[in-house]
Amino acid sequence: MTAYIIKSSLSLLLLFGLYWFLLRKEKLFVFNRFFLVASVVFSLAVPFISIPVNLQTTPKLESFIPAYNQITPEIISTGDVVPNAVNNTQSIVQKETPLIHISVVLFILYFSGVILFLIRFLRNLFLIAQKSRLSEKISFNGYQIILTNDQTGPCCFFDHIFLNREDYHNGKIDKDLLNHEMEHARQSHTIDIILIELVKVFYWFNPVYLLYERAIRINHEYLADNGVISDNSDIKSYADKLLNFITCSSNMSLTSGSNISFTKMRLIMMMKSHSGSFKYGARIAITLCMVTILFLLLSFKESKYQSSPTNPSQTGIEIQQNSVKGIVLTEDGKPLIDATITAEGPNNTLLKSLTFPDGRFILSDIQPGASLNIECRGFKTQTLKADFSSMMTIKMVRDPDYKGKVFTTEIQTINFRNSDFTPANALVVINGEILDKNGELKVNPSDIKSLKVLMDKEATGKYGDKGKDGVLEIILFGYKTAGTKQAVSKNTDSDSSKYNTHLSINHTSNKGELIDIPVPNLQYASVWTYHDTEKSNKKELRTIVIMTRDYFRVRGKVVGDNEKPLPGVKISASDNPAIVTSDKEGGFEIEDVKEGALLEFSFSGYKTYYLSTLYEVAFNEPLSIVLKKDGAPEKEDAYEIAEKMPQYPGGDMELLKFIAMNTLYPEAAKSDKAEGRVIIRFIVNTQGNVEKPVVLKSVHPSLDNEALRVVSMLKGFTPGSQGGKPISVYYNLPITFGLPKMNTSK
Template structure:
């Protein structure tokens, strides 16, 4: 599996776990500010944690076992014929193309905001600066600007609109929106990413509604203002609008009693589970990668094959006096004597396994007390 596919798999698993924790444990709580941090953490953690090289953390603590040595030919020098484009490569090309398309769509949304900004002029209403527009738009804010067509609203609505949008501006809710859109570029195919993006938009509106009502504005009057403005178009799509499509849910959350502080324990319970659950996949993946790597099996290439065999074969000078008298020698699973062992041509050897002490006895029984040399030839492999 390619690095891109592994990265996307890890990130999507993390996104899914975070959203499940939010959906089943946090979405109905009135701790909207904590939910905001939770959802932003869900995006940033899911995108960044797969980039951490956990394999290096494991390999730094890995010791090659002395009991087993495996010698293999150098596979890096083998050449394979090109079989054409693989299916995984086609998937990758499709993903990169889709990323470009969704990113282009994001640029179109930003262009829509820029268009409204260019066609508007600076204005003031009481203490609130804003951009006066003549377009048929819903009041919205983006970054540090509020956009409004005053001809579309009654004077009685202005106070509620500006208080609402000013909270968006002051708390930089556009940062949440942009973060969600950027992550969506790379995870648009995952329904969970759609749900998280929607939850982020909803939650910042919950935060703003709560703040507006805390200033003393009548709740019923404020809700009627939402209903009056809901019929206006919501372009550009990237702004923080005074109304959202799921208006019924906003009104329901405004009328909801404040959640007891005892429910704060849910964050302490859910966050570690989600993070550990995400990391478990990476840790297990890193271990599997190490188990099949040269470090875990002590793979020796052709350059060291001759050196290893010279230290093991009894007909070579360095090996004299080093092999125990009762050493068990197996060639392709068959026990051979020392004379047959001497006749083996090093070039015919596919691999050599050396077992010592407890590992030898455990694998081959008491006959292997003085160690085992297990040889597999290339002919046996064929």
């Protein structure tokens, strides 16, 4: 609705500007009438008109590091595999409190105005009909003259001309003045008046229509004057009669008639000489050209479709068209994370998607009539018809033959900053005290008795309207809660009695270090709880993630292919309007970069370079970016992106299982208490084997070597393909190593 109002109002203002500057003072009365009425109709209709235009640009593949390999196995030194919420790179969906009350108020206000103006419109119609029925009528040249006792000036409504009875019988109304009203009736000016009045009913809150109402009415007077003058060449005589009959009486609503405020403009226009056919034609041509340009600008809409690329290696992947959205749940309605949904895509390709942490999924470019195959460990596989028209809700049934453990995930997330990094209004509460917006979150993890993320009704029910954006609530051991006579020191109801908790600050495991974060620096906090559906464990697994704003920075150095620094390189990130420029040493730093954002490095004479920040490659280490000169030869040994990406036998879950079962935690890393995420980059060749594995992100030499060893064991991939032919494709695989966490209780 807001977009419609903005678009239509903009059109009304721009078109009225054309009338004001090009047409208002010219004797183009008939064209002006058409233009003004058409402008109103056009502006009300143009928001519904769209002309699809393909404005999509796709980065070249040879300079794009993709963000598509979503496997993040975690290796724990004890051999236990723990679901790793910290490293999941998919978006966390946070519920926002809907402002229903504001929408309801605006809805009621709008329709109250519509009803009031509609009643006013109908009342005016009723008054005109009543006067026509009760007053004296005289037929004159095919028109009905209605003589009223009201002190109103001459006016007309369709073929009814309303005159004051006393003025008519006393001969005060000259024949030319009567002809003026008959011109209004003959040219059906009432239709224009009713149109603008109806617009007023539904568009009452927008004052733009007042400009059009006045312009239409004065143009009606010009038209009627011109009609009288064309039959009577004595303009001065007609002007004198007009001046002698000036009345301060107002006209009836919905009628066309003389208005004292228009008299001066009418006289000026009558005395004005014609500008000539060429000038008139030029103004009309310019006006029509400008209207056409305005129509195109307001109607253009970026197409959802893109023509099939003739050279995929240069133009990228075809824009996806048919999408299916849905949510996968357990029988009791809890979201299922990492459920796999597959469907048939174009050219007999197999499309695959994993569910987000909240159980939602989206699959694009699905063939019409295709079926979805939904799989999840511990649940029976389902096959359903794809529903393109609405959100699909899929409930999975437990597989009684599956003997392993099955976890469902509950995620609670609050944002201290919005998606554009502007401050939000989430609260931090410690021992019942709300921290100041400029305060500091300073707490020892071993002192934390309870940590919760409160959202929606749970937050507002406890903290009122202040908690509408969510609350990070921390209770420390020894805090005296309301209603207790002494401080609580026992561990019976602490988090440690219910959860095995993993705490992560900026994707780095906290080993008991003091948490010291300024509140303005907080980005978001998230609690992931893994529920064992068999309830075989006394304690549930839980991951707490705290991210800070200063983490989302990218810094590094840009050099040319001769390894010399490149100053003046422009660096930008998707969804961030800021653009930074490298200094004389090639150094740069850009803030507020989203996880998964696409960085662009551009410099005149060099090929534009693209880099994805997924898997925190850009956030944790200084980057070294090498730009190649335009025209430099490229090595086409492997593709970064392909129409069909490589697939491990059995899918992503089997790949995760293989990594977890074959990776050993090196003793050297245990001794050094080393842990973290190693990212390996390798090529899956046309035979489905692994080639040239390299460490893209290092943690510890022993962990790096172990990750390389396990990746080198992988084989049997279904190779990627382009145009139906097998090709070699780059693949990124993160492997997370974690040491067991010791719970400290008091």
